[in-house]
Amino acid sequence: MTKFEALGLKKTLLDAIVDMGFETPSEVQEMAIPILLEGDTDLVALAQTGTGKTAAFGFPLIQKIDANSKTTQGLILSPTRELCMQITNEMQAYSKYERGINVVAVYGGASITDQARQIKRGAQIVVATPGRMKDMMSRGLVDISKIDVCILDEADEMLNMGFYEDIKEILSDTPKEKNTWLFSATMPKEVATIAKKFMRNPQEITVGTKNSGASTVQHEYYVVGGRDRYPALKRLADTHPDIFSVIFCRTKRDTQKVAESLIEDGYNAGALHGDLSQNQRDLVMNAFRKKQIQMLVATDVAARGIDVDDITHVINYQLPDEIETYTHRSGRTGRAGKSGTSMVIITRSELRKIKAIENKIGQKFITKNIPSGMEICEIQLYHLANKIKDTEVNAQVEAYLPAITKVFEGIDRDELIKKVVSVEFTRFFNYYNKTKDLNASGSDRGDRDDRNSDRGNNNSGEIPTSGAVRYFINVGEKDDYDWMSLKDFLRDTLEVGQDDIFKVDVKESFSFFNTDASITPKILETFKDFKVEGRFVNVEISSNPGGGGGGSRSGSRDRNRGGGGGRDRSRGGDSGGYGGKKRERSSSSSKGGFKDDSGSKRRSGGNRSNSRSESKGGSKESSGGKSKRRSGFF
Template identity: 65%
Template structure:
């Protein structure tokens, strides 16, 4: 089927041709003819990225009277970003419809200016609930003559606690108007709105209710809680062309993870409810321009993201509601393209994966975190393909004789080795001493089930050991092999390691009378499977910033419409003249390297913000760098090296 078979008029078909649309999506094919031919309320269910805006936008533009300056159509959207996105799309659709004005009404912008735009004659107003209510109270907008009301992303609006706002707005609209409700999922709150404010609505469903996007594959990676951030970095390194949205639960975690990524050399920024509208716009402009490869966002702030070709969605922390996961994964795999949704979980969260599989009818593939060898190989082949596909700039021809003279004694094989050794050495040196995160997760699971024993040994870095040398020494001494010794944590004058509990007696016996270069070496079992670590100053099991501090319970249910979101309410349309907030997105601009003590706070009024404040609670306190089990920044290996596998490679000036 083509668009001209849907019953659209010539001005709209001309706009469709200008935009290059050829075939309508399934939701457009089902919804548009009904909305054009019948004066009925509608509930339409379709995944994010399936073209819902056009599905209600084209019929709305065809049915309004462009010769009248009365506000005839109201579109309500949950966030400022989505409000602006819909407005821009509606203007494109109305390109050849003379006399149509579409005005966006949202928080964070001048309300008087928005009122003036409406007074000039806006047939269609696109609004966020809070700002719309504000304008109604001030009598700046008249919606008593509405013919059409569209609730876009209805499930998300209700999940954000906008139920009362929506009902207040709908109560001021004419009863005879048509209401079109578009949603990705159908929780009971959406059904409640349909029952209370709609008359015999026709229901159009693409796929099944609450179904995940068809073009998205789902993967999960099981890690120890403290390794969550390291896992995130490895997933990014194993996908050199990654263009992703990373989801955290709270604004605090979002800001923290973004700052860590920036410090470690990635093109990253934060997007959350504490940013001013100007800061949001700057971050999104950089993301759309691909100056930012990894956008760390809260669920609410990400609702307005409509960016093409997002390759990955990474769930740094799982959300509390299944519907929220559906919205997250819908950020990728849009417009017929494929995408990947990755989930980083701990063992205690595995039940959530099972719930997601059951309700979404999607299989989640369990994968292991890539190790250094895999990442190095991927990066080398990425470089090879990049060189192979690079278009030759013939302006270089004038310099070739001098270059060839310099390289005349180098063979083809040697030249290839030298070129690729730059990239190989960078990643090899960083990853050669990093730990196996998959083994850490297995060890954590064994600890929970009592299948592992942790030991204290009185040798450390002062005895010329690092964790790898110590592990090799213990493997040779005990004969337990590669996987028999794990979670080796090497300190200055002592260390810790784990074995399966079944080997405990053997390990203790081997070190009862053991000397190393004339020094007595003793091994003891720690108390409480790791409690001795903290008593001796190890701190090996402390949680990193941004880790999962919640229990591993299942997804929440219940009436979310009455609950105001506390983690990131993001009700920007309620914050009038708020100005720049303190916590902001990190900037991708390169900064000169300084000592830590001299390093300035991150960001500015245009995408920066205060350096994160550290919590005094033990739950959120990050260990000192000397205590970390793996180098936090690629710029610093465990031996203190300053070479980074990402230095000068990933970062671009924004």
Template identity: 70%
Template sequence: MNTFQDLGLNEDLLRAITDLGFEKPSEVQDKAIPILLESETDLVALAQTGTGKTAAFGFPMLHKIDVNSRTTQGLILSPTRELCLQITNEMKLYGKYCKGLNVVAVYGGSSITDQARDIKKGAQIIVATPGRMKDMINRRLVDISKIEYAVLDEADEMLNMGFKEDITDILSFTPKEKNTWLFSATMPREVAAIAKNFMRSPQEITVGNKNESTSQVSHEYYLVNSRDRYDALKRLADANPDIFSVVFCRTKNDTQKVAERLIEDGYSAGALHGDLSQNQRDLVMKSFRNNQIQMLVATDVAARGIDVDDITHVINYQLPDEIETYTHRSGRTGRAGKTGVSMVIVSKSEVRKIKSIERIINKAFEKKDIPNGMAICEVQLMSLANKIHHTEVNHEIDKYLTSINELFEDTSKDELIKKFFSVEFSRFFNYYQKSKNLNVSEGDVRDRDSGRDGGRDFGGSADSTRYFINVGSKDGFDWMQLKDFLKEVLELGRDDVFKVEVKDSFSFFNTENELKDKILAFFTDYKHNGRFVNVEVSENRGGGGRRNDRRGGGRSSGGGERRGGGERRSSSRSDSGSRGDRRSGSGGDFKSNGSSPNRSARRSGGDTKTSDSGASRPRRSRR
């Protein structure tokens, strides 16, 4: 492999490289930089996140632009504000000795007037998010008609976020004879289409195989019931005392809720999602980079700006909707030559997705068990012992030794050690001693045909309940909208509702059996847009027949009313009681956290929390 001196970079850049402590170029840098320096060409580079792509296009662009000119010569498009700012800061560091260099970040959430003013001062390079860049072009606040180099960074993610039209419009304002450099972790069809439509005979480089995960990351999955997902997350954190992780959720709502629950349970956690202001996001990321946050709960979009080399674990609290997104998630760890672990918490209905991901990333997952309480107690005890063993002595304590020795003069060494470690061990022991086994056997997983709803078919199965609901496409629902509606009103996880089938005036959906009472109770006298929403159990669980939109006439012999296609709903919503009786006591306040019945009881003692078993859980010490 070449050194940076061998690549042909100018002296100003080599001085900056020395200051930054870079010793040898990464594989993508070693392949891309010579090509971009030696020829005027378009380039498609496929490489995982964390492999040094910014330097791979940044150094050649800085080498080629004229810093004595005030004309904008380079444009870098990136998917998020965080990544835009990160690239801008890195470009400034790379070009610290390039006198007269001006790199300007253009992104939403900040003053567009200030950004336009900075560009007018003479910005040779603009780093921008597509939405804000298009806005500035439309307002005629920026001129990119003379750029020589255009970079599409994280191209696959920009397209996943719906920026295809914006990118197309932006590139239409650039000269045809420019060089376009496309960098991406994966190569879906949409990215290939961009390369075909906007690039001229591009050279291609690939680090590893297309869409393949880095060899520095190991992949594990843990099979639990949906209701135990959060408790599984806590145990994985407790089993790894030195964890420094990103926890991925699908939605902003789930991200905020999981982060809040972790904080309530004593973990050093924070949320990162699109509903936060730019200032809030900056504060969260600053805390994370300073190791003040051990568990950063994030959406896929917000996490695009995370560039931290020391992340030990990526935890997929929920699998992404797009399998390719998993590659981006796992790329948050195992960076800069370090190893990392990507963990996935899955329910029984999601196991098939693991096989699909394995094919995409060309890596095998290892199925592991959620550790039991005593195993966690042992890990925590030995972690404390190691920290004490390696702690440097503060000799300011010497003047208190006489008093301390007098206190413990009748205590043996072994007894003193036991007392000392019991302070921490007892708290974890009391919390976990009656904890249940969260693991689900692989043999419990039913073989389901793949379908549009996350790999599930549309029939029933022994471990789930199928429901009839009297809303359908006439009420403005498609299958995804109905799924989101149920998830929102019931405060369920996205994976808790599946096998959704929407008809004209009614629909069907499934949940795990344990959620049945909650769902039937919630939809007693529930109104949506001024009319009652009725949910009842569908008696036909096979689901093999053809369904139509017509309701069957008359009653079945079993007392249930027939639905189109052989589905039959139960004539009774519960074992006994009227609508009013069944509603009483619930207050309509249903939470799907599986924890103790009231928060005040959980918080008794001030310094403890309650686990899934109802015991008190110790607050974790901050990093």
């Protein structure tokens, strides 16, 4: 018997589960499904986004539906059009072997007449946004007076978006004897009020700790000057060439401004905010899902309903007013069992907010430094070397090789390699050479995290005896490591505690990590001629102690080293800057879209003009940051 069979699901649903490739139920599914199948009960389920909540309520709902009746028996309310459509698609996949079960999506921005016609033909399950459902009810286009189950998905999100009155009105039109299943990431007082008013002795399950952050997410913060947020953002992107991220701003104006600046500077970016039309929003989201957009800049309201499992980073360009909002932001990464990173860019005056968030989510932040220009150059150099190494040879180039070989005649191998990598490296070097340190002075937290004691590193090759030590290790994402699994590997190999390994930065084919200096001799001895599956795993002390993601290494060993990598987003030469063809902005780009006249993907960090300096980026950011500060949770 499989684990899904043990939950009590019938064969048609189990067949659908097999088709979808599900093997083991998630924690929320394992806890919720048996409760919902056993009998008629109300349920409050608290779990982070990305934990499989749709299946947790979807399978039991389908199993309870009478397919012979065309009456609407189940209503699912969700906060956004995107999430509404996604739930509908998943429910249709779950019920693929159920004859006669119809699932209809009801949301704004589409024909209300068409949606009403689909419901009239017979829809046992309706998935709806609160605004459109209320509209259809007022027009008499839908009848929910006989439903058996009402599900509130992402309840806290709906209430944060101002749907409290709509939800109350909708629930008031449903039968009192129905069951209500409420799924939420957090439990603010508004959600508790809904539960108290419309639910009867609900059972409650909690995955993790109530209002806590996901354990798969590492939380980091970077302290910079107020004018340096934007250049700091660019450096974080350049340190992670394969970044696939959502960047959160507090206002629509800042969201648009940051997105436009990133596009102008050659990044694959787009904006998502409330001023976009539904068509523009769909275009941006489709491009993001296809990874044509690498950095999606969004407001909190517009980002609700984004459900993409492989987001690598969430970047808080500005912190939100409410701590619950930060929980939702960070929940966009580290989903479906994958690890992720939530980064916060703050000024010294905002440090107190970090402590408040830590207390709420039950997790500690790691303080990190914005990487220096030379650290970025090193990471990008290894990335380029790795990209060249992994490039498939195009057979058509054979015809040109004799002529090309003649061009390179007289240049030895080492000199040719230097020239090839210098084509790309020189652009980064020219851009970042002599750039300033963006880290705000006095930004460390004194007694917190031993992460401020990196001064124990040195360039002399001697083993440090105090402070924290940063190391280079020649394994990375290509070896199926992320920050969690690499940390576990190091902990198990060295037989040290979980907290003895910190500041783990995983790149494409190499990584960095920190320990206290007291462990250094053990590390160097353990990894002397250390092999995994026949390959040397080499660890060396890094001579660059910043901990922001780079660092040259001391020592003479050089086994199997490559660079951080990712998808190929080509750059060409544009007036001495990062170039390629000049990106042509379409009329929709002012609203977050973009058009690339070459049709090719661009890479993070590309297409910058030499006339655009980091200081300019800083002043641009500060001029756009004059929005009135609102009082809030903090």
